[in-house]
Amino acid sequence: MARGKRPATYEDIEALPPGWVGEIIDDELWAFPRPASWHGWVASVLGGMLGSAFSFGRAGPGGWWILDEPELHLGRQVLVPDLAGWRRERVPGLLEREVPYFDLAPDWVCEVLSPSTAALDRGRKLPLYHREGVSHAWLVDPRAHTLEVYRRGARGWRLARYGGGDVVRAEPFDAEPLELGRLWAPGSMQAPEP
Template sequence: MAHARHMSEAIHGREEARLERSPVWPHSGDMGNKSPPERVYEALERLPPNVVGEIIEGELHVSPRPRTMHGRAAFRLGKKLGPFDQEPDTEGPGGWVFLPEPELHLGGNVLVPDLAGWRREHMPELPDVTGVELAPDWLCDVLSPSTEAMDRSRKMTLYAREGVNHLWLVDPRIQLLEIYRREGERWQRLGAYTGDATVHAEPFEAQKLNLGSL
């Protein structure tokens, strides 16, 4: 049984690596008479539910669904920030609308951060759509081995270009929080915190965050 378990883990690891190394879809045989953006988006829609697809500068990138530690960190962070997503007549700072794993349609790209937030003055009503075309005011990506390189490079560049104002990167493996603010089309890192640090992080300074709880 131990041997079978190790074999299963090895196969799963190879599958994650294969997904990460195979970014470009669809294949030429799927092209038909449709435009490249339409073909790529149709390929994204055909993906199985056990993967996450994003379209980055015309290429479909496929990564495994988040593992348990990743998902728990995103859930706990969303819960900590919950008081900011309250109706105006309830307790809490309010003023924000949050979505977990939204599909963002920004400048021809389709991006899926772990959490995203919009100030209520920018999104007074939540649109009933699959893809949100309004750039978030804040978002967070939880890092994992299969996605960290992309999250730190091309996705950060696109987020800045499309007008996201605040970005957090969380790595639950080492209890790391990095805080960024956009300056023009570049990111300024405001701080990086690890371990059991307690942080009041822009733009949610009113909420105390204990990294150990993530």
């Protein structure tokens, strides 16, 4: 943060134009317009696939609260992952509070990477999630057709990487296979490597 600049507040988020998403990371406001349609497709399909098996227990084990774009208030940080999940055994009454945010770190977060947010998601948010005790983080890149699965270790993240049309068992949802090919928008082509 620049010297003499005031820390960002929640009022700064509320003042954003309609359709913008704001986050406060290390007292700094980060704001982005709503993402592209392919980004929404991946988040919606992944949320549906995991939600069916892990939130509702349809042909799967259940046991999770999985939410789209929950607002997380973790200390002074205000983060909005694309998806997040809490184990029900850890927080059985998660949805009983009448507030529009969550102040308990999730067990799992997922960020769908966009060209405008990838550096923030990787460089600033991933370390914050680790520091706040999130046990698993996923980074999904719809352009590269990849899934990066991060498992929390004592000194950092442990990474597993999958791609294309792989069928994987990705932690913490490894009880059910995940068909990555279903995530990529129909007819989408993998972006060329930079």
